[in-house]
Amino acid sequence: MTFEENLQRLEAIVRELERSDVDLERALTLFEEGITHLRSASGALRHVDARVQQLVEAADGSFSVSELGS
Numbered sequence: 001m002t003f004e005e006n007l008q009r010l011e012a013i014v015r016e017l018e019r020s021d022v023d024l025e026r027a028l029t030l031f032e033e034g035i036t037h038l039r040s041a042s043g044a045l046r047h048v049d050a051r052v053q054q055l056v057e058a059a060d061g062s063f064s065v066s067e068l069g070s
Contacts, residue, residue: 006041010034 001009013034017027055063 001037001040003041003044006037006044010037010041013037 013030016022017030017034022030
């Protein structure tokens with residue numbers, strides 16, 4: 001799933017958990033699914049953050065991005 005898809009699913013899970021008629025077993029299942037999506041989205045953000053940090057401005061004012069591990 002993309003970051004955006006994970007975020008959309010997390011929002012849907014929160015909306016469902018906020019309802020007063022969600023039984024405990026369903027709430028636990030949703031919570032577990034939410035944790036999975038949260039970890040995936042967080043990982044994507046860490047990856048993007050690392051790439052942004054590798055953005056280097058050259059002396060001539062141009063920018064380049066070096067790949068992770070390079």
